[in-house]
Amino acid sequence: MKRLSTVLAASLMLALASSPSFARSTSFARPAFPSSHLDDTIVVKLPNQATMTLFVKNKQQLREMRAYKLDSLMILLDTYITQAETAGKNSKSEQVTMEFYPAKDQPGKQVPEQIRITMRNDQGGKSTRSGDKVEVNMGRVFGMKVEENADGKGGDRVSVHVGDYGKDSLATAKRKAKREADRNRAVHNNFTIDLGLNTLTDVKAQPGQMEPDLKPVGSRYVSLNWLYDIRVGKVGSPFHLMTGPELSFNNYMLDNNARFINTNGVTTIASEADRSLDKSKLAVTTLNLPLMASLRFKGNNDKDGFRIGAGGFAGYRLGSHTKIKYSEDGRTRKDKDRGSYNLTDFQYGVQGFIGIRSLELFGKYHLNDLFSNDRGIQAQTLSFGITLLH
Structure with missing residues (x-):
């Protein structure tokens, strides 16, 4: 394969594409062959009888290619194509594809994020055809396909395809680019909702x-979570830290016709003798800040696989109230009484989660007592349930 001539042809083609004079003097024409994904074509005939064809969606694609430094890009392509040729010669396969990531190797430089080179041969690297093909996918949206074919009359034809070629449309490529950018970001912010139940442990x-x-x-737990997922290490590292504000709502609903009351500065539970309660609960609203370490592993199709995390949290009580519901004189009545009820203001504890794909379970245990010492029942809260992922 005439690798150097192909690379030089591609270099010239891209140089022409980024030249203002080329943009002024070159006209767009419809391809002579059917194409559902290419809108315009530019045909350039060189003095050495070589013909190059550039396919683009629109002129904007040409302008956006100017961001690349062509000399550096051609050096990269020359190096990578050399490696691909060597791999193709040593392979028995009819097709060899290699992927390179220059943006990761040279951070801070204006180079493509990804270059994919495909070498196709009929007989394991020993081609008997009149030409070979090299496909170069530059970056996350743009692509270039270089085809070199000998016409048997001493001339070569090089076609350079820029943009959305093959089966992927530009919209699909942009969606893939966004997903790739999201995966590469070190920090993600997520909104989740915890739905679960409350119970009391170590009751005294x-x-x-x-x-x-x-x-x-009836003793339900709801939490609205704005969490920041921070990757620790390089791209692909499974180790993450998670933190962010949580607004939690804890409900403690009593059974056996009982209610929470304050007597002489002490919160107690009393049984109602004169009326039948349909509902009796204590509701507490808190603002928490968790800090958890987690391990996250990718599953099939690059979707989230198994994940597990654990850590602690600290919070502050924002408000609380009791509510009872009962019937009197044929009418339903609801009494709500706001107050501290000797609840502990500052809260802390441990929490964790385990999940796979879209299913995630959580658990949260308060290490502090629900009520202040000697002013209420001594007990810790345990919350557990399912997390709704955004």
Whole structure:
């Protein structure tokens, strides 16, 4: 394969494409062959009888190619094509594809993010055809395909395809570019919702006090989470740190016709004797800040696979109230009473999650007592449930 002539032809083609005089003097014409994905074509005949054809969607693609430094780009292409040729000669396969990532190797320079080179041969690198093909995918949106074919009359034809060629449209390429950019970002912000239940552990009531008997389904937990997922290490590292504000709502719904009351500065639980309660609960709103370490592994089709994380949290109580619902004189009544109810203001604990793909389960355990010492029942809150991912 005449590698050097192909690279020089591609270099000239791109140089012409980025030249203002070329843009003024060159006209666009429709391809002579059917094409559903290419809109315009530019045909350039050189003095040595070689013909180059440039296919583009529009003039904007030509202008955007000016961002690349052509000399450096051609050196890269020459180096990578040499490696691809060597691999093709040593391979028994009819096609060898190699991918290079110059942007990662040369951070801070204006070079393509990805270059993919495909060498096709009929007999494992020993081509008996009249020509070979090299496909170069530059960056995440633009692509270039160089075809070198001998016409048997002493001339060569080189076609350079820029933009969306093959099966992918420009819109598809842009979507792929966005997904690739998202994967490469070190920090992601996510909004999630935790839905679960509350229960009390290590309950210790004072002598003569009732212990809380919570309704399992009625004691609900809801949390709105704005989390920052920070990758630690290079692209592809499974180790992440997670933090961000959480607005949590803890509900403790009592059973057995009981309610929370304040008596002589102490929060207790009392049984209602004169009326039947349809609902009786204590609701607490807190603002938390978690810090968790996690391991995240990719699954099939580059989707999230297995993940697990654990850490701690600290928070502050924003508000609280009790609410009872009952019937009286044939009418439904709801009484709401706002107050601190001797609840602990500052809260802290441990939490964790485990998930795979779109399914994620969480658990959160408060290390502090729900109520202040000697002013309420001693107990810790355990919350667990499912996380709704954005």
